[in-house]
Structure formats: C-alpha cells, structure tokens
Amino acid sequence: MEVGYLGVGAMGQPMAHKLLNAGHGLTIYDINETAMQPLLERQARRAASPRDLADRCEIVFVSLPTLAAFREAVLGPNGLAGGGAMKVLVNTCTVGVPFLREIETALAPRQVTIVDCPISGGPAGARAGTLSVMVSGDPATVESVRPLISLWGSTLTIAGDKPGAAQVLKLTNNILFAVSLAATSEAFVMGAKGGLDPEVMVNAINAGSGRNGATQTVIPTAVLDRSFGYGAALHILMKDIDLAIAQGEELGVPMWVCQAARLVYKHAMFEGAADNDISTLVRHVERGAGFEIPKTR
Numbered sequence: 001m002e003v004g005y006l007g008v009g010a011m012g013q014p015m016a017h018k019l020l021n022a023g024h025g026l027t028i029y030d031i032n033e034t035a036m037q038p039l040l041e042r043q044a045r046r047a048a049s050p051r052d053l054a055d056r057c058e059i060v061f062v063s064l065p066t067l068a069a070f071r072e073a074v075l076g077p078n079g080l081a082g083g084g085a086m087k088v089l090v091n092t093c094t095v096g097v098p099f100l101r102e103i104e105t106a107l108a109p110r111q112v113t114i115v116d117c118p119i120s121g122g123p124a125g126a127r128a129g130t131l132s133v134m135v136s137g138d139p140a141t142v143e144s145v146r147p148l149i150s151l152w153g154s155t156l157t158i159a160g161d162k163p164g165a166a167q168v169l170k171l172t173n174n175i176l177f178a179v180s181l182a183a184t185s186e187a188f189v190m191g192a193k194g195g196l197d198p199e200v201m202v203n204a205i206n207a208g209s210g211r212n213g214a215t216q217t218v219i220p221t222a223v224l225d226r227s228f229g230y231g232a233a234l235h236i237l238m239k240d241i242d243l244a245i246a247q248g249e250e251l252g253v254p255m256w257v258c259q260a261a262r263l264v265y266k267h268a269m270f271e272g273a274a275d276n277d278i279s280t281l282v283r284h285v286e287r288g289a290g291f292e293i294p295k296t297r
Contacts, residue, residue: 001025003148004057006050006073006080008035010231011119012063014126015092018151020044029053050074054083059145061090065236067099074103081107090115090145094174096243097164104163113141116163117149118170120177122217123231129153132173136165168247175244177213178237179261184214185282188223193291198224222279225297234281235274238265 002025005016013035019026020042029047030036040046047053050073054060060080064070070093074080080089089112091100104114114137121131131153135142139161150156159165187210191201202224205215222230241262248255268276268284286292 001059001148002027002057004028004047004053004060004086005039005044005063006030006053006060007063007065007069008039009063009065010123011092011126012061013039014123015061015063015119015131015152016044017042018129019148022148022151024148027053027056049078050076050080051078051082054080054086056083056085058085058087059090059148060086060088061092061148063092065093065233066239067095070095070099070103075106081110081112086110086112088113088115088141088145090117090149091163092117092119094118094170094240094243095167096171096247097167100164100167113138114163115141115145116159116166117145118166119152120170120173121153124217124221125153131155133157134159134166134169134173136160136167136169137163171240171244171247174237174240175248175258178241178244178265179257180212181214181218181237181278181281182261182264184212184219185285188219188293189282189285189289189291192293193289197296198293199296218279219282220297222277223282223293224295226295228277228279228283230277230279232278233274234265234268234276234278237278238269238274241265 004027005012006029008016008028008030016026016039027045027047028036028039029050064073080086100116116137117135119131119133125131133149133153133156136159159169188201192198202220205211218230222228245255245258268281273280
C-alpha cells in the first residue's frame, strides 16, 4: 500500500521503518528534518506539509507528542483536513476520548474515517516490533489497515467498534505504568540504600509478584547503567496521567492512588524535568533520600 506518516520521532520513526521493511510505499512529514532523514535515505518520499501528505495518501498515520501539535497538524491552515486524498486517519497517539471526538467531528464532512490505534511498549518495543497494538473503529476499516498495524507487534487487541474504546484501554494501561514507575523508583532507592545489590533486586522482583513494566524495562535498561535513556519524555507521560485521571473521574471512579502518583510527577515537572527521560524520576527520589543507586551495568 501507499501510505502517509505524520510525525516520525521516537515512536513514529521505527514504526514507519516497519512499513518500509514490509515493502509499502511511504510518504512522510515531520517538522524535524533530522527525524525524517533516515526514512528519506530509504526512499520514503517527503511531503511539504500535513495537507500535502493528505493530498497524496488515502491512509495517513499520525504519531505526535502533544494534543496541541495534533490539533494544529490536522486542523491548522496546512493541516490534514485540507487534503483531498485522505480517507482513513490512523491515530497512534494517546489523546483521550474527548479530543478524539473533536478530530472525528472535524473530519466527518471530509468523509474521513478514524481508526483509533494507540500503542504500548515504548521506543524499544517500536524498534523491536513488539508493541502492544490496541485498536477500535469501524470493523471493515480496521480490517483494511490490519496488515499495516500488525507489523508493529504480535499482540493486536480489538477494543471496540467505535473510535475511543482503544483510548480508554490505552489510558488504563498507561496509568498502571505511571503508578508502577513511581512506586518502583521509591522501592529501588529504598532497597539499594538498605544495602541490596540492584541486580539482585531486579532478578528477584522480576521472578516474583512485584514485577511490572518499570522493573522489567525502565530499571534494567535505563537506571542500572545510569544512562537514563529509556526514550520517552516526562511531559508525555504526564499528559497521559492527566487524561487517565480525567477519564476515571468522568466515569465516577475514585482515583486515589493515581492522584498520589500524579503528585510525584508534578513535583518532578516543577523542578524543570518536563523534557527529561521518564527514567530520571528515580533521581528525584534519590535526591530526597540523599543516596544514589550505584551503577551496575
């Protein structure tokens, strides 16, 4: 298929590479020229704007970091909404149900169908092709893009037959990850300051009931080697936390633990860490403890 990709950053670029690997034609656009270069070197074509992308491609994937960037890219003066060829927009971002409804309503007069397709697994999962792909939307349209989105990972979950269901599923996943990362940061600083070898902790916890996404990925790949390069910015996870809590409160669900975790992230944001890697959350705990987890890798 000939497809378009808008936003080829930390997540979008490896996902776009998977489309090229499978032999699909690809046209791309990103405001960051450096991000596009590796794909252009593999014969991807360059669009001049989001509108140009939607003038060329019937199927357009979107991977953008913020709601503001998404809104501008779709509804701005040179946005996707002005294109004449786009028939399907595949949203891979975590944006929440109200925002997705806004985009869906805006594109309805253009007869563009939204496929809601957020993903989980981080940049490492995107590069490895092991993402968890969550999708909802018109069943026929979902089936038409299944050969494409299945390239990103072996786990593809149909959340529902309307856009938005996959957003709720993704927010459920992300709030669990955010809470586990905050708790894991505190627990590992506690254990290491108490005299435990961090490698011993990782091995024991990942073989036991305390294992979670942070102990299995963030700690071993970005904290124990002190690289702090997991690949996701703190402000992006903060956005997901806010969306998840808003979703829960709208449904009348108490979000006590999630609110407590939100305060941990807000504290890091107030200290100027918005653009830092999410793995640096542990540094804020370390400063409070007056102790640093030793490098072991």
